[in-house]
Amino acid sequence: MIAEKTKMIIPDFRLSPGVDQVGVEERAARVTRRSIKKESKLNGLLLALNMIDLTTLEGKDTDGKVKQLCYKAQHLHDAYPGLPTVAAICVYPSMVKVAKQALGNSGVKVASVATAFPSGQAPRDVKIRDTKYAVANGADEVDMVLSRGKFLMGEYNYVFDEIAAIKEACGDARLKVILETGELGSYDKVRRASDIAMYAGADFIKTSTGKISPAATLPVTLVMLEAIRDFYYATGKMIAMKPAGGISKSKLALHYLVMLKEVLGEAWMNNEWFRFGASSLANDLLMQIVKEKTGLYQSKDYFSID
Amino acid sequence: MAKAKNNTLKLKFDTSWQYAPAPESKSIASIKPRYELFINGEFVKPSSKKSARLNDDSRSGGYFDTINPANEEKLSEVAHANAADVDKAVKAARAAYDKVWSKMPAKERAKYIYRIARMMQERAREFAVIETLDGGKPIRESRDFDVPTAANHFFYYAGWADKLEYAFPNRTVAPVGVAGQIIPWNFPLLMAAWKIAPALATGNTVVLKPAETTPLTALKLAEIIQEADLPPGVVNIITGAGATGAAIVNHPGIDKIAFTGSTDVGKIIQRAIAGTNKKATLELGGKAANIIFEDAPLDQAVEGVINGIFFNQGHVCCAGSRLYVQESVYKTVLRKLKDRIETLIVGDPLDKNTDIGAINSKQQLETIHNYIKIGQQEGAEMYQSSCALPGKGYFCRPTLFTNVAQSSRIAQEEIFGPVLTIQTFRTEDEVIEKANNTSYGLSAGVWTDKGSKIFNMTTKMRAGVVWANTYNKFDPTSPFGGYKESGYGREGGLHGLLAYVNLV
Numbered sequence: 001m002i003a004e005k006t007k008m009i010i011p012d013f014r015l016s017p018g019v020d021q022v023g024v025e026e027r028a029a030r031v032t033r034r035s036i037k038k039e040s041k042l043n044g045l046l047l048a049l050n051m052i053d054l055t056t057l058e059g060k061d062t063d064g065k066v067k068q069l070c071y072k073a074q075h076l077h078d079a080y081p082g083l084p085t086v087a088a089i090c091v092y093p094s095m096v097k098v099a100k101q102a103l104g105n106s107g108v109k110v111a112s113v114a115t116a117f118p119s120g121q122a123p124r125d126v127k128i129r130d131t132k133y134a135v136a137n138g139a140d141e142v143d144m145v146l147s148r149g150k151f152l153m154g155e156y157n158y159v160f161d162e163i164a165a166i167k168e169a170c171g172d173a174r175l176k177v178i179l180e181t182g183e184l185g186s187y188d189k190v191r192r193a194s195d196i197a198m199y200a201g202a203d204f205i206k207t208s209t210g211k212i213s214p215a216a217t218l219p220v221t222l223v224m225l226e227a228i229r230d231f232y233y234a235t236g237k238m239i240a241m242k243p244a245g246g247i248s249k250s251k252l253a254l255h256y257l258v259m260l261k262e263v264l265g266e267a268w269m270n271n272e273w274f275r276f277g278a279s280s281l282a283n284d285l286l287m288q289i290v291k292e293k294t295g296l297y298q299s300k301d302y303f304s305i306d
Numbered sequence: 307m308a309k310a311k312n313n314t315l316k317l318k319f320d321t322s323w324q325y326a327p328a329p330e331s332k333s334i335a336s337i338k339p340r341y342e343l344f345i346n347g348e349f350v351k352p353s354s355k356k357s358a359r360l361n362d363d364s365r366s367g368g369y370f371d372t373i374n375p376a377n378e379e380k381l382s383e384v385a386h387a388n389a390a391d392v393d394k395a396v397k398a399a400r401a402a403y404d405k406v407w408s409k410m411p412a413k414e415r416a417k418y419i420y421r422i423a424r425m426m427q428e429r430a431r432e433f434a435v436i437e438t439l440d441g442g443k444p445i446r447e448s449r450d451f452d453v454p455t456a457a458n459h460f461f462y463y464a465g466w467a468d469k470l471e472y473a474f475p476n477r478t479v480a481p482v483g484v485a486g487q488i489i490p491w492n493f494p495l496l497m498a499a500w501k502i503a504p505a506l507a508t509g510n511t512v513v514l515k516p517a518e519t520t521p522l523t524a525l526k527l528a529e530i531i532q533e534a535d536l537p538p539g540v541v542n543i544i545t546g547a548g549a550t551g552a553a554i555v556n557h558p559g560i561d562k563i564a565f566t567g568s569t570d571v572g573k574i575i576q577r578a579i580a581g582t583n584k585k586a587t588l589e590l591g592g593k594a595a596n597i598i599f600e601d602a603p604l605d606q607a608v609e610g611v612i613n614g615i616f617f618n619q620g621h622v623c624c625a626g627s628r629l630y631v632q633e634s635v636y637k638t639v640l641r642k643l644k645d646r647i648e649t650l651i652v653g654d655p656l657d658k659n660t661d662i663g664a665i666n667s668k669q670q671l672e673t674i675h676n677y678i679k680i681g682q683q684e685g686a687e688m689y690q691s692s693c694a695l696p697g698k699g700y701f702c703r704p705t706l707f708t709n710v711a712q713s714s715r716i717a718q719e720e721i722f723g724p725v726l727t728i729q730t731f732r733t734e735d736e737v738i739e740k741a742n743n744t745s746y747g748l749s750a751g752v753w754t755d756k757g758s759k760i761f762n763m764t765t766k767m768r769a770g771v772v773w774a775n776t777y778n779k780f781d782p783t784s785p786f787g788g789y790k791e792s793g794y795g796r797e798g799g800l801h802g803l804l805a806y807v808n809l810v
Contacts, residue, residue: 017603017604018755019603019606020603020755022606022776023603023606023609023610023775024606026609027606033446033450033658034325034659035659036328037326038326039326040324040325040326043323044323047323261323262319265319266317266319266320267318269323
């Protein structure tokens, strides 16, 4: 890893490409004009289901709540055999152990937020310990938050070094860097933060904590996917993407998949390289999947709400 | 950014997750098997049973076929107007002008125009489907652009009808008389709206001829005009080819010519009306430069270039067909262009997911293929997307040419198809000189993050419309027209009224 990094030329992040707001929003809107029907819709829904990081990040979370969610992750809708599982469960570090046990060898990964989520307002050593704790308890993936205050102050070296330090603390766990785009203020800044995170060692870049509105949007995701594409061409390294927060409807999830298909293509069209951070999306997808197969919409009461 | 270490990296856009066909239903569109001429408020048979010359063998008596370019099947047949029919139409327009329309209070005129606009909106879906069937453009464009923009033109000019004294303060505004209007096949309904709406608002009457390959939406508009109870003869819509157009231009009863089409025909019209009192506006060809500076937001610039050249299969007079890229970002821009054209879907125009539809006619497809051949013979390097083309119909892959010189014919002549030439430049002065080095001057595009550069470029481009950090944006309030061989006169906005009034 270190050898790999030394080969990489670190650019001047002040020179990250600019983004035209009108243009990027137009392109994102055009994605929503794609018509996804019939088998294409069903396949898209199943793919989206398999890309979900089923999330609970509440102060009131308990072992019981997390165990239920882990069961749901593996048994999305048993009335309907043959469905995939979600990609991962996303919890606070204190719940990692419980989740890991509950999921066993189901293949569903455990992701843990860390680094003083969601604000990130803590000293670096606390963040590193937070990360190490999650990993030691068995987290497969760590979702860290960008230090937005430092970033907005222009202290890019600080932000870069922090991400690199957390990456080191992650060991074999994959690192997701949450940019919290709702606090960055412009697409230019989203692009710059994406570049910093990728060059500093992020495995994923992720839009939002889900605690701030706006969370993920199509244009923000487009800016990040384009950053990933440029990074790939510059370094040969694939980075994964995770829009999170505010994606609760199937139709919107399909728009994201259309965007993914047209910006990054086949290699990214799986849950190794793309995730949805969401909690209520799963049930909407299930409802649509059942509708596609049976031709009938069922009431919400037919889908479990763990 | 860091330099690419590995130039063999490639993204694969032919993904295992595919879009299923999503065709718009044809059943909404009622197309009659035969259309007559719309003269004096009625649909009348052409006076001659035998068709005069129509440049191909599709004649059948006094009618000619209009086909769907996406499958080469006949959609309908339309009457072929000869000089006698043109005379009848002009006389009807004259009578309507003298007796009714020029005398009607302006706000009453406005009511009719508003009515046409609203009826167009009500039947927007049908218009969109017919426009796509007859012309080959993707339903996405006819639905989201052509039809709504056409209705907007009627709304906009309806608003001006009783406010002309404010458009031209301290002047007395008088209509011109009978306008002869000849429109092209690339935006059949929209061009009809551009022509008819300002003419009616200012109190003129109209004889309009749609292009021979795309007459159907104009004839549908005639049906709306009939239903709207517009006084007979105020709008006459007659179909035919070049000879019919010539008869309109040469008719002594015409006071004003409005023409949109090729520069060659524009020159013929100009010669024909020399020495007469006829006013004219000509909106002719173009070979627009789209200029990307190194400080531009590149992803959005590339998207704008794609829309600039591939919108409506490149059948756009203001298409950004010459791309100039600052050399420091040339490789990146070219890579992004190639990636983007791989994701464009070429195929059935009625499919809602189609990005590039059918080329309008066999003749036009041959013209485009000929230019592609010329480009290769000139030593330019060609890149086409790898998409499959439908077996039937007239289709062309999106095409890029690099290694192009100013002296290459493909960089000089209007191709009117999905073909982009790409050149590089080093300095601002150089690109200004190169961009203006063309016989045309309809439009241009500039992409940069620097405001001062935008103002410098827009003042120096010899083009009627210059877009900055966007392309192909149209609005009824904005004037449109050319410099040099792109014609003269402006359509749209307040300027568009000028062509249809005499100021005292």
